[in-house]
Amino acid sequence: MSLKVGVARFLGTNCDEDVTKWVTSKSHKADYLWFENQFNVSDYDMVIVPGGFSHGDYLRCGALAAQTPVMKSIKEFASKGKPILGICNGFQILCEAGLLPGALLRNQGLKFKDEWALLKVNQTKTAFSKDVEKNQIIKLPIAHGEGNYYAEATTLKKLQENEQIWLTYENNPNGSLLNIAGITNEQKNICGLMPHPERALFEWMGSQDGMYFL
Amino acid sequence: MILDEQLKSKLKTYRLSEEEYELMKSLLGRDPKPVEWPLFSALWSEHCSYKSSKVHLRKFSYRNERTPDMDGENAGVVDLGYGEKIAFKMESHNHPSFIEPVQGSATGVGGILRDIFTMGARPIMSANYLCFGEVNAPQMKYLMNGVAKGISSYGNCVGVPTVTGQTNINARYNKNILVNALNVGYFGPDMKMALSKAKGEKNLVVYVGAKTGRDGVHGASMASESFDEDSESKRPNVQIGDPFFEKLLIEACLEVLKKDLVVAMQDMGAAGLTSSSFEMASKGQVGFVIDLKKVPLRDSTMTAEDILLSESQERMLLICEPKNLEKLQNEFKKWSLDAVVLGEVQKDRKVKLMWGVEILTEIDPDLIVEKAPQYKRPYSKWAYPNRVDSLTSPKFEISKLVDSKLQSFKLNQHHWIHNQYDQRVGARTAMACESSVAFARLDHSGRGLSLAVGCRPEVMLMDAEIGALDAVYYPAFQMAIKGAETLAVTDCLNFGNPQKNEIMSEFVASVEAIADAAKKLDAPVISGNVSFYNETLGENIISTPATGLVGLRETVENLVPDSFSNAFENIILVQMNWVESWNYVEQTNNRISKFKQNANLNVPAFIKKCVGLEGWLKQKDKKISAIKAVGLGGIGATCLKMSQNNIGFDLSYDLSLEDEANMFKDVFYSFIVVTGEKTDEMLKLLKSYFSDLGVDVKKIGETKNEEIIFSQNTKIDFKKFQKQFSKDLEAAGL
Amino acid sequence: MKLGVKIMPREVILDTQGRAVEASMKSNGFNTLSECRVGKYIELTLSTEDSAAAKTEVEKMLKEGGLYNPLIENFEIQLT
Amino acid sequence: MKLGVKIMPREVILDTQGRAVEASMKSNGFNTLSECRVGKYIELTLSTEDSAAAKTEVEKMLKEGGLYNPLIENFEIQLT
C-alpha cells in the first residue's frame, strides 16, 4: 500500500533528501513539511522527522525546532495515533517537543561519533517494525554528538514496564542509560532512534538493515 | 630611492613593497587614494594574486575532452558523461588554524564548500589533508583536537560527508601545521552551472548571506605573512564560521540557480567583498557601481575600509536582472538570509565605490586583478640530492621497529579523527575513511565516484620531484586497484618562503612533476591553491604539495576492502620496483632516506593496467577478499595495517626474503591482494595480466587467526598489537 | 535592558563536560579544584526598561519558549 | 568555596548561537527581545575558604590553564 508521508524540514535539516529517497523507493509518496507552516493532519498517513542540525543544533539539539509551527501539527497528528518516526536529530526534536520521554545529552566521550552500531530489536509491535523479529541483532550507522539517552528513574521504569525500549546498543557508544538507542511512546505509534536506517538500504552501503523499518 | 618614514610605515601596514608602490602609481597615473591602499594590499597579496607562483602554474594547462577550460572559475569541472559533472577543489587554511584551530579549520571547510556551490554544484564529498607536529610539541594536542573538532563540527552540520583524508605527523610542522580541505560538488543532468563573470548593464549587484562584521579584517594579507612570535599575543578578529548559515546559503543559492534567477555568482572568500566584486567585474569585462553604505552590518561603526576587507563568513555576491530581484529576495528570505542590492553593473569598466553619495574611488578592476605584479623568483634545476645507484639496508630489528612505531602512533590509523566525521550523510557513501579510497554513488547514473588525497611528506623530504610525482601516482594507484580510473587532479601547494632559492627550487620541481604525472595519467590538474610562507621564525615546513584525485568506477557494488577478512588465504604481492627507499625505517632514526630509481619502468602504464584488474578477475571467476597498495614500510607495515577483525598474517612463507629487514623497505609501487583461490592459478593469472610491465608477482604469505609472524624468528603478540593499533590517541590526551 | 540567565545541568545529571574540564585542570596542577560543572549563560537585551516586565518575559521564554529543559537543567535569572 | 565564571563571546566576535536563538525567539513572538548572546557558565568548587586566593587560582586556570579562549571570549568571575 502506498502511503502519503510527510517529511519535516527545518532550517538545518540535512537528512531530508535521504529520507525522501528512502520513502519513495518504497513506492510511498513524500512531501516536505516546512517548519513555518502547519499542515492538515488528515492529508498524511505517516510523518518522519529526519536528522540534521535543525536550527544549527543551537541551545540544545532539537530545542528550537520543537518550538516551530509545524510541530503543532505534528502533535495533533500524534494525538490521532498516527505513526511518527524521528531519526537522530528528529528523535531529539520529538523528545524536546514532549512527544517522547527523556532527553539526549552530550555523548559521554564528548565527541561526535560516527561508526557502525549493532542494535538489538526489543520491540516489534511498533509502527516501524517490518519483517523483523524480537531480539534480532541489526547493523546501522550512527553519527551524532548528542545521543546519550537520559530519563529519570521513574520514567525508565515505565519504559521498561510498557516495553517502550525499542532498540538497544550491543556496545554502548555514548553513555545512554540502559543502552537505549531508540524508544517508542506508550501507544507505540511514535518512535525515535539515534541510528540512521536510511543510510543502510543496500549492500553497497554496508548494511541493508534499514529495510526493517519501512 | 629615499622614502619618507610615513610612506615606509604605510607600506609596512599594507604589506606592499617599494616596487609594488611604484607599480601602483604608474598604473593609476597618480598617488593612490586612502581607500585604494587596502584594495591593492589585499588583492596584491600572495594569497589573492599568486604573484610568486603564477608563472609556474601555467604548467598545469593540459586538458582533455572531459575537462573543459573553466577560465579561472572557482573550481575545476570534470564532465563524467551521462549528463553528470563534478566540480572540485582543495584549499589551505594553515595560518588561521594555527591561530585558532577550531574556527580556523571550520572556516577552511566553509570556504572550500562555497567555492563549489558558487558554481551551482551540490557538495557531496569532503576530504581533509592534515599535517601536525609531534604530539608532544607545545600546543600540539590542543591544535590536533581543535582542528578535528572544527572540521567535524562544520562538515557534519552542513550535511556533507567527510569521506577521506590523510594525517601526517612530523617535527617540521611543530610550529606551522597544515590544514587543507577539499570538496567535490555534483551536477546532475538537470542542474545549471553558474559562472562568476558579471554581465548585463543595469543588472543588479546583490549581497546575500550573513551580515558583515569585523571578522578577519586584514586576514588575506595575514595569510601571506610568516608567523613571528607576536602573533600569539595579538588578539586578531578571528573569523567565526557558522555551518548552520552555510547550510541555508547552500540551499538558497542552489534554489535560485534552479529557478534561473541569477546571472553570475561568486563567494566572498579571502579579502571579502573587495576580491569578489573586483574579480567579477574584471572577468566579465564590465564595471560596477557599489554603495558600501548598503552592506548589511553587524557593527554599525564599521568604516568603508573595514567593510571592504571584512572576511565575515557565509556571504556571496550575485548578479541578477532587475525583474528577478523580488523572487530572488523571497527565496533568500525563506531561508532567513539577507539579500540586499548594493549597486549595479555598468558598461564603463570601472568599479565605482560609493559611500552614500560620496565617491570613494573609481578604478579599472583590471589594474588590480589582471595587472597585479608577477615575480620570477630565482630557483635551481632539481638535482636529486638523495639519489644513489646502490642502496644499502639499514640495520634494525623488526620487533623493536614495530614497537617504536606503535608508540609514536605512526602505525595508528587516525580513527580518533575520522570517527568524529559524519561519513554517510547524503546516503551516497559506499566506502569512506576505513579505506584508502572513498567512493560515493552518483545519483543519476549509479556509478562510483572515487576520491583520494595524496602527498607523503617523508617522500618529499627525500626528493621533491619523486615526492610530487608520488603525490599523483600513489593515490591514482590506490584508486586503480579498487577499479577506479583517475579523471582529474586538484592540488594544494604548501611551501615555505618562496624568496628562498631552495624552497622555490622544490616548488618548481613539484609543479613540474605533478603536471608531468597528471598528463601521463591523462588526468588534468584542474584546480588548486598555493600557500607560501609556511615559515615560522625562519624554519620552513617540509614542502608539501598535497593533492586530491577523483576517479570513476562503473558501479559501487562489490568494492573490495583494505583489510584482511578471512584466515588461511593467500597473500600475493604484485610489485614494480620503480623507486626503492628506507623512509619508514630511517624516520625512526631521524635520517632522510636515500633512494634508488629505475627510470625505465612505466609507472603510468602499470597504474592504468591495474584499473582493469578487478573486472578481469571477475571475468575469470576469481574472487579476492582484500586489496591494498603497499605503503611506506613495505609489506611489513602494510600487512600490519591490514590486520583487523582478529585476522593476522604469516610472512615466513617467502624464503626468498633472505634479509627479513627487506619486508620494511619502501617499494613504489606494489599492492597486496588476498584471495582464497588456488595459489598457482592466481599467480599464473596475475603474471599473464601484468606481463610486459616488468612487474613481479609472488605469494608472500597467508592470513592467520590472531597471529602475526614475520619469520621463524620474529613474531608479534597479536593481542598486544591489536590493543596498541586500534587504540585512539586518547592516552595522549586526544 | 539587559538580563542574564544562568542555566546549569541539574545535580542528578552526570555533567560529562564538567568532569572533563575538572580532570584537565587537575592534570595541569590545579589541585585545589574539587568540583566543576559547566552550563550556559544567556544574555538577553530587551526593549523595555521595566525590570519586572523584563523578568516575566524572560521567564516565559524559559518555560514556554524552550530556552531551558526542566528535565535536565536549572535556571537562575540575573539582573545586570 | 564555590566560584562562578561567566564566559561570553567577545563583542566583535560573531556569536553564532546567540544569532540563532535570537531569531528563533523572535519568530516565536518574543518581540521585546532585541539581542541575545550565548556563552558558558562554569561553577568551580575549590578546597579553600579564602576568597581572594580562590579568585587568584581561578584566574590562573583561565589564563594559564586554558579555561577560556582569549581570542574569542571574555570572562567575568562571580563570587556566589
Ligand SMILES: Nc1ncnc2c1ncn2[C@@H]1O[C@H](COP(=O)(O)OP(=O)(O)O)[C@@H](O)[C@H]1O
Ligand atoms: N584527517 C583524516 N580525515 C579523514 N580520514 C583520514 C584522516 N587521516 C587518515 N584518514 C583515513 O585513514 C586511512 C589511513 O590513512 P593512511 O595512513 O593514508 O593509509 P592508506 O592510505 O595507506 O590506507 C586513510 O585512507 C583515510 O581514509
Ligand SMILES: [Mg+2]
Ligand atoms: Mg592515504
